[in-house]
Amino acid sequence: MSERSRPVTIADVAALAGVSRALVSIVLRGVPGASPANREKVLRAAAELDYHPDQRARLLGAARSRTLGVVHDLRRAYQGEVVEALYASVLDGAAGGDGWRLVLEPTGSRRPEAVALQALLDQRCEAVVLVGPTSAKAQLASLAARVPVVVLTRAVRGLDVDVVRTDDEAGARLATEHLLALGHTRIAHLHGGRAPGAAERRAGYGAALRRAGLAPELVAGGPTESDGESAAPRLLRPGGPTAVLAFNDACAVGLLAAARAGGAAVPRDLSIVGFDDSAAAALSAVALTTVGQDAAALAAHAVRRAVARAEDPRLPASETVVPPHLVARRTSAAPGASAG
Amino acid sequence: MSERSRPVTIADVAALAGVSRALVSIVLRGVPGASPANREKVLRAAAELDYHPDQRARLLGAARSRTLGVVHDLRRAYQGEVVEALYASVLDGAAGGDGWRLVLEPTGSRRPEAVALQALLDQRCEAVVLVGPTSAKAQLASLAARVPVVVLTRAVRGLDVDVVRTDDEAGARLATEHLLALGHTRIAHLHGGRAPGAAERRAGYGAALRRAGLAPELVAGGPTESDGESAAPRLLRPGGPTAVLAFNDACAVGLLAAARAGGAAVPRDLSIVGFDDSAAAALSAVALTTVGQDAAALAAHAVRRAVARAEDPRLPASETVVPPHLVARRTSAAPGASAG
DNA sequence: CCTCGGCCCTAGACCGTTCTAGGGCTAGAC
């Protein structure tokens, strides 16, 4: 490979354009203070040299970094979707995120959240967005004392931290009403125990059933596929429910697999509704009716809050709740019917 | 929220420890040149102030950044796994990546690869790792002229670019031999057309069948679920194949859904094998037999090559091929048998 | 006793930007 040449600096551009470095900076940042003639000369010189400012120096010199730190878990595909939506929010500036950079610090099996958070602080982010954080409250609190924090898709109470999350209660109500509308009268909820959001989903399910004058049937499940699988015998009994709202998609998929393995037809013998609209739910071999979170809205609100509190740190923390929507696929139908 | 205080700088630590800034730098970087007594004093002062060096300044001042840029697609869950493995490689230093940082620049629907690449260059990375890049050859070539490039999970020929990829041919051979060992004699390949890796997989399939003295049956498929679904009628005909090797998991899942919808039992009437061992394949409701890529090995080789070529740019580019492995689940069995 | 080499340590340059303070010029107001 040929010797790679020294990167072009602002001084090179200034020399070629015959102006000072400061003026180049003014022109390239697009701020007022340069004559049209010089603006033209600088832009031409920058283009000719293929100049791209060194981000390290730019951020060091600037008073503000306009950088949003993002922490997400590489193992959770849905968080990838949310992060993608964060980029979209910053790019189109709809949430006031115009001109802001995003810096990703992922977590994973070998990289705990604390490491990612410190890495963000070391980059002097002006605010951080945590997607589904798992840190203890005390850690979040100490982070919040240093930088504005927005927590996404997790309810956190009693901390000086912004929260943007899906309305789990409304989602569970929506799903339950969908099953009621299909004509089900025996609807069970395979609930998530103490998992985040589980209490809200139980409440939404209960409220919908109460309003319909029906008795709730709660069955202990959990957030994983095997939770769904192991609950199958308790649901697939004669005279059992004709429809189940599972805590989440993974749990629903586990139940679905166990039902099929046990010879039950879905949705004819049992309608199953999940929660999250994960990638798994959309697979043609699964086609799970589920409750979808609005990743774009979540991301837009997160960016809006993060930017707002970076601009004005005295702003109080707030909680934003985003309504979810039902995604009807092929695991729900009228009782006894074979198609949804 | 209370006023956030000015971040601690190296000068604060130096003042508290009663030494120069340079000595603090020496101690905290762990290089020789400080007496044990001063070392102790500096460490104590840094701990007391909770000092963490500003990465922007550190990278700007240092001669080398020891930073590896990573580009990946947020929408592809498997790439997340690979990136996680990259972090593991850098953390345990097994691949010579000790002391190297990783910087993520994701791509997505609103963020094309070119943007991510430029962002990495702007941070003056010493080398970049591209996970499944989609850029045109010319773009990769111009990138490779500026910085050492390692391409992961894609075959790229004729460029000064390192390639680390799974041995697709061996994987397809492995899968085909698995079906042969189960007793199948009519094995079709739902191939991927011109998709990356498709040619190699066809070759491996063909080689295994030839060695067994059987005739190959190639059916046109593709990389998506709907490719698999639409191919179903051509495969589920009377006297058709008893087993199918699909181009990838998505294609296999599509075929699986269509087969079930058409009343065929998998694996009794048709064994299906995928490729990639994606998250979808592992779902209990899918349980797809498939060919798994070794993300840890891919990542380790990528880091090793990236670091090596960053250290010595004259090193020629090379291609590393990592052997895959078969993951037997429940979509493959002997012809006519109902369990794998 | 003087010199030399090695170890510690520091002053100050440097990295590539942004930003502040101020200078020169022109035009309009008085």
Added chain:
DNA sequence: GTCTAGCCCTAGAACGGTCTAGGGCCGAGG
């Protein structure tokens, strides 16, 4: 004709680190 306001532009400091060059000190060798 001066004063002033405003626009352009630049020199140089600043950001917070790293790195280079060199100074002080101490012990060993001549």
